[in-house]
Amino acid sequence: MSNAPQVVDSTEEKRRAYVKERFPCIAGCDQCGFCAAYHGLDPETAYADYIAGKAEFLEVSLRYRR
DSSP states (O other), rough: EEEEEEEGGGGGHHHHHHHHHHHHSOOOOHOHHHHHTTTTOHHHHHHHHHEEEEEOOHHHHHHOOO
């Protein structure tokens, strides 16, 4: 998988597509655990600031680091 697009070099649509590709929902939280890792949020909601261009991908990822 490629690196996350930088906010300054990408569109909101491109960032949203990256999050969806990186964290595909497999319709069963017991199976993948993405929602649990993001404190009950689906990845698209958890990365809303990144998608909106308010924060870089790494900044948002660090918010959920245990």
